[in-house]
Amino acid sequence: MRKSVVIAEDHAFTAAGLCAALGEMGVFDIVGVAANGIEAISLIKQTRPDCAILDLSMPGANGLEVLIEARRWSPATRVAIVTGNPSPQILGQLVEAGVDGIFLKNSAPETICAGIRAIAAGEKVIPAEVAGAVRKAGTGAGLTAREIEVLHAIARGLSNAQIGKALGVSAKTVDSHRTTLMRKMGVHSTASLLVLALRDGLIDI
Amino acid sequence: MRKSVVIAEDHAFTAAGLCAALGEMGVFDIVGVAANGIEAISLIKQTRPDCAILDLSMPGANGLEVLIEARRWSPATRVAIVTGNPSPQILGQLVEAGVDGIFLKNSAPETICAGIRAIAAGEKVIPAEVAGAVRKAGTGAGLTAREIEVLHAIARGLSNAQIGKALGVSAKTVDSHRTTLMRKMGVHSTASLLVLALRDGLIDI
DNA sequence: CGTAATATCAGGTGATCACCCCATTCACGC
C-alpha cells in the first residue's frame, strides 16, 4: 500500500530532487509540496498524510514549529526533519518534541530514501552523528520556554521594559528571567549571552 | 549550440533537482557534478566548461574559493554562485572577484534557470535583493579598523574597561568607538549591534 | 500532602551603558 506524503522545502530545486527520488521509489504518493512553514502546517492539517518531510529552516515557520503543529492536528503523521547545518540545541528540541527521523542534507540520497521508508514503516531514524550532537545538547540546555522567549526578545534588541510590554509582564519579571539566563549560561553580559546562545543554536539571525 | 556546464553542490537532492531542470532546458550538457569544493576545482580544471554553477557553502572549499581557482585555470568559464543565506560581506567579495551571477536557493526555479541561460549567453545577473545587500556591505565596510577591533571585543563579552585594558587605551575611548558604532549601524543597544554585525558578516562566532 | 520548579513581581544598589559636549593629536587630501 502506498503512503501519502507531504514535503515542505523552501528551496525549489531541493524539493524537486526530493520529489523525484521519492517518486522513483514507487511507495509514496506525494500529496502536496509547501514552500514555507505556514503552508506546510495548513497542508498537513488538511491532508493528514502518513508522512511529512520538513526542511528545518524555512520562512514563516521552521521545521520544529511545523512538527509541533503537525502533532496537534494530525498525530498519526510520521514526521521527518531534513537539515543542512544542524545545531545541537535544535536537534535536542526536535527529539524532545518526538520527531520520527532526522536527516542531513549532505547525506547520500540512498541513505535518506532508505531512512524515510523506515520512518514510514514506523521506525525512528536518528543518525549517529546527530545522536552525538543531541547528547551534547542535553547537558547544556536546561532553559525554560519563557527564558527562551526572553532570549529571543533580547536578540531583537529590546530593552527589559519593551520585552515586558511584548510578553505582557512587568519589566522586573523580564529582569528576573535575564538574571536566571545569565546564571544558567555562566556569563555576565548581554553580549556573551547572545554569542553563547547563537553558538549553541538557541537563537538565530 | 549546447553549452557544457559543471555543477558543484554538496546536497545531493538539490544537485539532482538542478540537473533535472537544466537538462529539461535542452541547451546544456552537464559534464560533471562535484559534491565538494575540491572536486569542483579539479573538475573545472579538467573540463574547462562554458559554465559552472557553484553552491556557496560546501565542504573542502567554498564557492568563493572555487570561483577564484576557476578564474585562474579556466578564465573563459562563466561562473554562477547559488546560496541559501547570503551575507552581504561574502556577496561583496564575490562581486569583487568577478562572479557572473548570484542566485538565491529560495527563488523560483524559472528565475534561476532563466538567469543561468543569461549568464551562459554572456550577461551578468545580480538580483535586486542581492545588489541591495552588497550596497549595504559597502556602507558597513565604512567602519574603521579600530571600530572593528572594539566590535570583536564586545562580542567576546568584555566591558568597556576590559576592552580599554586589552587595547591599551582608556575606557572612555572605547566608549567613544562604541557610540560611533551605534550611530553608524543605526542601533541603540549592544544586542542589536551584535546581531547586525553577525548578520552582515562583520564578526563571527 | 509536601515540595520542587516555574513564573510572576517588588525594592534596592552599584556598575555599566548610551549619548551628549568638548579638546587634542595626527595623517591625508585638495
Next chain:
DNA sequence: GCGTGAATGGGGTGATCACCTGATATTACG
C-alpha cells in the same frame, strides 16, 4: 595651509543592566 576624519580621552547625565533578597501563585510529581 586647511579642512576632514580618525583616534584619543575627559566630564557629565540619565537610562539600563546585573544581581541581590525576598514574596506569592501555579503547576507538576512522587
